[in-house]
Amino acid sequence: MPRSQKLLAALVLALLLAACGPTVTVQNQTGFPVRAIVTTVSGGDVLSPSPGESSTTDAQEGAYTVTAVPDQDWINYAQTARKLLNEQLANSDNLSGPQLLKVVQQLKDIAAKMKQFQATAGQGATCRGTINQDGSGGTATVSVAADGSLVVSCG
Numbered sequence: 001m002p003r004s005q006k007l008l009a010a011l012v013l014a015l016l017l018a019a020c021g022p023t024v025t026v027q028n029q030t031g032f033p034v035r036a037i038v039t040t041v042s043g044g045d046v047l048s049p050s051p052g053e054s055s056t057t058d059a060q061e062g063a064y065t066v067t068a069v070p071d072q073d074w075i076n077y078a079q080t081a082r083k084l085l086n087e088q089l090a091n092s093d094n095l096s097g098p099q100l101l102k103v104v105q106q107l108k109d110i111a112a113k114m115k116q117f118q119a120t121a122g123q124g125a126t127c128r129g130t131i132n133q134d135g136s137g138g139t140a141t142v143s144v145a146a147d148g149s150l151v152v153s154c155g
Contacts, residue, residue, distance in 0.1 A: 022131045024064050024138040028055040030150070031119045033071040034142050040131075048141070059138055061131050066140035068152045069124040070117050078117070080112050111140040116144060131152030 026036040028049035036047040036055070041062040047055035048071060087106050092100055131138045139155045 008150070015089070022059045022061055022135040022138055023056045024059045024066065024140065025054050025056040026068070027139070027141045028052065028065060029141060029143040030116070031113045031144075033074045035067045035071050035106055035152075036140065036142065036152075037067045038064060038140075039067075039068075059131055061133055063128065064138065064154075065126060065128050066152055066154060067124050067126040068140075068142040068150060070150070075114065075117055077087075078110050078114050082107065086111070116148070123150050125150040125152040127152040127154035 008068040011053050023104075024038050024040065026047050026049050027033050028036075028051055031051050033048060036049065037044050038047060040057075040059040041064075042058075042060040045057040047057060060119065068094075077136045085103050088095065088103050089107070092103075095103065108125050125142070127140055129137055129140065137155065141153050141155070143151050143153075
């Protein structure tokens with residue numbers, strides 16, 4: 001292998017290793033967006049994982065804390081969407097049967113998510129974990145307990 005190719009391969013490997021440092025990943029298993037405040041030895045960051053999604057931030061080996069709270073911006077959006085759907089329902093003469101059923105289903109979906117959100121509003125949940133020397137352990141899962149409270153578990 002020519003010297004330039006070896007140098008390029010070494011540079012690519014160095015960049016990959018630098019980009020593979022420890023991280024904290026927050027998985028959102030709720031039906032609404034959350035804000036996750038991640039505090040590590042190296043500082044803090046705010047993540048906003050959508051429902052069913054995850055967000056990641058760089059970290060260092062050692063202790064970390066994740067505090068999750070419901071995202072107020074989402075409830076504002078949901079209230080606006082509900083208002084628009086109610087207006088469509090009020091003018092249902094302009095809707096076909098399938099369109100009317102779709103509007104009703106969207107209203108039901110928003111109502112269920114808003115109920116879940118409102119049950120957790122004003123509540124936050126926190127967990128603590130440790131990122132090991134090998135970079136493992138930097139995960140947190142946000143979910144809703146059977147009683148409607150927000151739960152965060154670190155692993």
